[in-house]
Amino acid sequence: MIWQILREAWVSISAYKMRSFLTMLGIVIGVAAVVLMVAAGQTVQNEITKTFDSMGTNLIIIAPAETVSGGVRGGRGRPSVTFDDVAALRELPDVETASYVISTAAQAVYGANNYGVSIYGTTPEYLKVGNWEIEDGMSFTEKDLKSGKPYAIIGQTVVDELFGLQNPIGKTLRLRGKPFTVIGVLKSKGDNLMGNDQDNIVMMPATTVRQRLKGSNRPQYADIAFIKVTQEDRMESVSNRAEFLLRQRHRLKEKAPNDFSLHLMTEMVEKVRQIGFILSMLLAAIASISLVVGSIGIMNMMLVSVTERTREIGTRKALGAPNKWIMLQFLSESILISFIGSFFGMILGVLLSQIGGALYEIDVPISIWSVIISASVAIIVGILSGMMPARKAMKLDPIEALRYQ
Amino acid sequence: MTQIVIRIEDLCKTYFMEGGTKQDVLKHVQFKIQKDEFVAIMGHSGSGKSTLMNILGCLDRPTSGNYFLEGKNIAQATDKELAIIRGKRIGFVFQNFNLMMKRSLADNVSLPLIYQGVGQKERYKKAVELLEKVGLKGYENRLPTQISGGMQQRVAIARSLVNNPAIIFADEPTGNLDTRTSVEIMNLFTELNKQGITIVLVTHEEDIADFAKRLIVIQDGQISYDGPREDYKT
Ligand SMILES: Nc1ncnc2c1ncn2[C@@H]1O[C@H](COP(=O)(O)OP(=O)(O)OP(=O)(O)O)[C@@H](O)[C@H]1O
Ligand SMILES: [Mg+2]
Numbered sequence: 001m002i003w004q005i006l007r008e009a010w011v012s013i014s015a016y017k018m019r020s021f022l023t024m025l026g027i028v029i030g031v032a033a034v035v036l037m038v039a040a041g042q043t044v045q046n047e048i049t050k051t052f053d054s055m056g057t058n059l060i061i062i063a064p065a066e067t068v069s070g071g072v073r074g075g076r077g078r079p080s081v082t083f084d085d086v087a088a089l090r091e092l093p094d095v096e097t098a099s100y101v102i103s104t105a106a107q108a109v110y111g112a113n114n115y116g117v118s119i120y121g122t123t124p125e126y127l128k129v130g131n132w133e134i135e136d137g138m139s140f141t142e143k144d145l146k147s148g149k150p151y152a153i154i155g156q157t158v159v160d161e162l163f164g165l166q167n168p169i170g171k172t173l174r175l176r177g178k179p180f181t182v183i184g185v186l187k188s189k190g191d192n193l194m195g196n197d198q199d200n201i202v203m204m205p206a207t208t209v210r211q212r213l214k215g216s217n218r219p220q221y222a223d224i225a226f227i228k229v230t231q232e233d234r235m236e237s238v239s240n241r242a243e244f245l246l247r248q249r250h251r252l253k254e255k256a257p258n259d260f261s262l263h264l265m266t267e268m269v270e271k272v273r274q275i276g277f278i279l280s281m282l283l284a285a286i287a288s289i290s291l292v293v294g295s296i297g298i299m300n301m302m303l304v305s306v307t308e309r310t311r312e313i314g315t316r317k318a319l320g321a322p323n324k325w326i327m328l329q330f331l332s333e334s335i336l337i338s339f340i341g342s343f344f345g346m347i348l349g350v351l352l353s354q355i356g357g358a359l360y361e362i363d364v365p366i367s368i369w370s371v372i373i374s375a376s377v378a379i380i381v382g383i384l385s386g387m388m389p390a391r392k393a394m395k396l397d398p399i400e401a402l403r404y405q
Numbered sequence: 406m407t408q409i410v411i412r413i414e415d416l417c418k419t420y421f422m423e424g425g426t427k428q429d430v431l432k433h434v435q436f437k438i439q440k441d442e443f444v445a446i447m448g449h450s451g452s453g454k455s456t457l458m459n460i461l462g463c464l465d466r467p468t469s470g471n472y473f474l475e476g477k478n479i480a481q482a483t484d485k486e487l488a489i490i491r492g493k494r495i496g497f498v499f500q501n502f503n504l505m506m507k508r509s510l511a512d513n514v515s516l517p518l519i520y521q522g523v524g525q526k527e528r529y530k531k532a533v534e535l536l537e538k539v540g541l542k543g544y545e546n547r548l549p550t551q552i553s554g555g556m557q558q559r560v561a562i563a564r565s566l567v568n569n570p571a572i573i574f575a576d577e578p579t580g581n582l583d584t585r586t587s588v589e590i591m592n593l594f595t596e597l598n599k600q601g602i603t604i605v606l607v608t609h610e611e612d613i614a615d616f617a618k619r620l621i622v623i624q625d626g627q628i629s630y631d632g633p634r635e636d637y638k639t
Contacts, residue, residue, distance in 0.1 A: 004519050015507035315503040318464060319517040320492020320568070322485060398464050402503065 005325065009332035016305070020337060023301045026294030027341025028348060031377055033287035035349025035370040036356075041280015043357070043364050048276050051192050052269045056131045058096075058232055059265035060239050062225040062246075065258055079221040080259040083206070085249055086225050090125075092241050094234040099125040100222030102206050104214045108162060109174040115161035117154075119175065119202045121209025129226045132203075137169045137184035140205050148207035153184035155199035173202075178212050180204065235264050295338070295381040302334050302389035313393050314401025327394040334386025335379065342378035346370050409476075410571055410603050411438040411461065416470035418456050418626075430456045431467070432626040438572075443598040444605045445617035445634065453626045454607045455576055461605065462495055462574045463487040475571055492520045496565030498575035498606075502557045504549040504564075510536060511545035514563045521568060535563040539593060555586035562593060566602070573597070575606040579613055591616040 013020045064076040083100065090098040102121035107114050120126070124139055140151045152173065159168050168182045180202075189198040210219045229238045239262050250259055306313070313326060350366055357364030418431040430453045438444055448454050459465040460472065463479065464487070472480045479490060491497075504513045514535055515528035523531075533545050539559040541552075549557050558578060565573050575594070579587035587610075595616055598604050608614055620637050622630035630637055 001522060004522075004525075007525070008519065011508065011512075311503060312505055315499075315505075316516070317488065318462070318491060318497050318503075319564070320488055320520045322488045322520065325520060399459055402464075402499065 001325075005328050005332050006336070008329050009336050012305075012329075013333055013336055019301060023297050024337050024341040024344070026297035027291070027338050027377070027381065028294075028345040030288070030291030030294035031342045031345025031374050032349035032352065033290045034284055034373055034377070035346055036353050037283035037287040038280060038367065038369050038373065039349070039353035039364050040356075041276065041283050042367055042369075043353075043362055044279065045273060045276040046365065047362065048272050049269075052265070052272075054131055054189055054192075054198075055265070056129070056228060057265050057269055058229040058235065059129065060227040060229065060235065060242060061263040061265065062227070062242070063261050063263065064223075065261050077259065079218070079223055080250065081222050081225045081246070082220045083222060084220070085246060086123075086222065088245060088249065089225070089227055089242055092227075092238060092245065094230050094238050096228040096230045097125045097128050098225065098227045099123045099129045100206065100225040101126065102209050102214060102223050104209065106175045106213065108158060108202060110162040110171065113162045113164075115158065115200075117158055117175075117200055117202050119204070119209060119213060121204055121206035121214070123206060126203065126226075129228045132189075133187040134184050135187040136167075137182070139184055145205040145207055148205060148211050150178070150180045150208055150212065151183045151204060152180040153186060153203040154182055155186045155201040156188040157197050157199040158202060159185055175202070176213060180208075232266060235266050239264055291377060291381065294341070295385040298334050298337055298381065299385035299388065301337075302330060302386055303392070305333070306330065306389045306393045309393075310396060310401045310404040313396050314398045314404065317396070317398035318402060323394045326396075327390045330390035330393045331383065331386045334389070335382030338382035338385070339378040342374040342381075345377075346374035349374075408440040409437050410440050410442075410474070411436075411605075412471075412473040413437075413461075413467075414471040414473075416457075416460065416467045416472065418453070418460065418465075419468045430626050431460075433470070434623075434626075434628055435470075436621060436628065436631055438603065438605065440571075440603055441598070441601055442603055442605075442619055443595070443617045444619045444621060445614040446605065446607045446621045446623060447609070447614055448623035450609075452623045454623055457623065458574055458576045458605070458607055462497060463490050492517060493568060494571045496568065496570035496573040498558070498561050498565050498573060498578045500577040500580040502549075502554070502561045502581075504557055504560060506549050509546050509548060510541065510552075510560050513549065513560055514545075514567055516564060517568045531567055532563070535566055536560070538566070539563045553586075554582055555589055558582060558586075558590050559593065562590070562597075566597070570602075572603040572605065575604070577607050577609065579608065579610070584612075587613060 062081050064079050067077045081100065086098050086100045089095060099122055104119045105116065106119060108117045123145055124141060126132070127134070127139055134153070139153060140149060144151055154168060162168070162173060163171065168185060171182050172179045173182060174180070186199070186201065192198050206222070210216065227238060227242060229235050243258065243262055246260055247258065252259065316326060350370055353364045354366070414435050416431055416434040417429065420428045420430055422428065434457065446454050446457065460467050467480055470480060471478050474490065474494065479486070482490070505516070511529055511532040514532035518528045518531065536542065536545055539562050541556060541559055541563070544552065549560065579590055582590060591613060594604055594606070606617070614620055614634060617634050620630065620632065620634045621628060622637070
């Protein structure tokens with residue numbers, strides 16, 4: 001019986017081609033929008049994960065404490081972690097390594113070229129902490145750090161902007177008029193999530209930055225420090241030990257607040273992922289408004305159809321159609337429309353998301369969600385929007401329906 | 406032995422209208438119709454002919470009284486039971502044909518069989534067969550819009566035959582046709598009647614009623630004449 005009903009439904013739909021097509025289009029657009037938005041959301045989440053992976057997730061970041069005055073949060077306090085603090089942290093159990101950064105920025109000059117760059121004064125361990133690799137040349141050493149050698153390791157962008165096709169190794173670039181010898185080139189990392197170019201970087205020994213670029217009356221203090229933990233499940237314990245150690249070294253009284261703040265990268269990753277997830281749900285919710293509009297379209301078409309075909313319904317009933325059959329036939333029509341619409345909407349959505357991904361050179365996942373969404377839309381929308389018209393058809397009195405002009 | 410197809414006893418139909426007024430449209434009507442009969446029902450407009458036909462055709466129920474169709478009292482059957490009876494035992498021919506204009510003649514003719522669970526191929530075969538029987542051989546894939554009114558009514562007659570009904574009801578089947586076409590349709594009915602199909606039709610026209618063997622005249626909801634056609638004098 002179900003095949004007979006579906007066949008009748010199909011023949012009826014195809015009898016009104018233009019109208020059925022336009023109604024389907026509403027669902028096509030709605031499903032395509034939802035699939036597209038879900039793909040966009042997933043892409044954002046994937047990119048977030050990728051960015052964090054490129055930084056390494058087993059990181060504890062030690063920043064200056066937030067200043068609190070009168071209960072109001074201010075900005076960051078002044079740096080409170082010293083180079084020696086970091087050396088001590090490095091010796092804690094489960095710590096793979098630790099490093100720190102003094103950051104500044106300047107215009108880098110080579111020959112006639114110049115370019116604004118970020119400068120990281122750091123230790124040789126920073127490469128490991130930040131998941132950086134040397135592509136060409138070499139890193140500076142502990143010895144270079146001690147003696148404050150004017151050595152620089154530069155990112156791909158700096159290479160491109162200053163040296164073009166020349167080999168930068170051994171060349172001298174100038175920052176604030178002072179010369180630095182390029183000894184290494186970093187492997188490219190590309191943009192981070194915020195669109196910042198991670199390759200626009202010049203790394204050098206922290207001591208060198210202090211002496212030549214960013215002097216301070218407290219030269220032994222780092223702007224920010226990093227601990228790389230061996231395993232993710234040790235993050236908590238290392239964080240606790242680090243806090244204890246730093247309080248001890250800073251001679252803080254029992255009730256005094258920390259003069260530094262610890263941030264677990266794993267927690268930050270989790271937070272950002274959650275935001276990404278909420279964002280993608282929000283996008284999908286907005287897109288599904290178009291689905292609602294589409295299903296109203298189906299309902300409207302079905303109501304018109306029932307009215308137009310009142311005589312047909314009366315005839316069918318007179319010729320022995322059970323009420324249930326009439327209802328199922330009209331319900332099948334709306335389900336069929338939403339089913340076909342959803343199918344093509346899914347294809348369109350996947351296609352558009354792949355084209356978008358290709359244009360922006362991002363991997364866009366084709367997820368099982370698009371299939372799940374379209375299949376459930378097909379059934380739910382079909383039933384919801386077909387129910388009322390189908391019941392209306394079912395309840396028609398055959399005598400009155402046959403008299404209908 | 407003759408077989409009684411329809412027997413109605415003391416049949417009444419009252420319409421209750423909004424505002425509490427009621428109208429007795431059929432008042433204690435009774436008659437029998439035997440197999441192979443060809444009955445014409447006549448009467449003035451508003452006399453209750455269509456109301457009677459709707460009850461006989463199981464589209465409606467009497468307010469009181471009994472209706473035996475092939476021996477079974479169906480005066481108070483449910484909608485579902487009535488739908489089954491219509492599908493299996495009754496054929497309809499309407500004044501305005503009531504064909505599905507966007508469907509082929511074969512689809513139209515075989516429509517009632519869908520509800521009997523007959524498969525597509527079988528239905529098509531039956532439709533071709535019946536279209537030939539009503540003189541529309543080779544028309545199975547045409548649309549109703551491509552043929553004349555008389556032909557459309559033939560299609561409707563073919564459709565009424567498709568479920569091998571006990572009886573065919575036709576409420577003013579020639580009402581929308583010109584005289585010549587009407588005669589053709591009536592000849593077709595006569596032919597079918599000769600083949601043993603019971604026919605009950607409603608008409609306004611004396612000439613049409615002439616094709617029937619028996620005449621029932623309704624006046625104001627009551628039977629004023631019931632007998633051989635030729636014995637009736639206006
Ligand atoms: N659904 C209904 N509700 C109320 N009154 C009705 C209804 N159907 C018919 N009637 C009334 O019943 C009476 C008989 O109607 P019916 O249609 O049976 O007449 P008829 O003999 O077929 O007339 P005609 O020759 O014009 O077709 C009319 O007065 C009509 O107004
Ligand atoms: Mg009438």
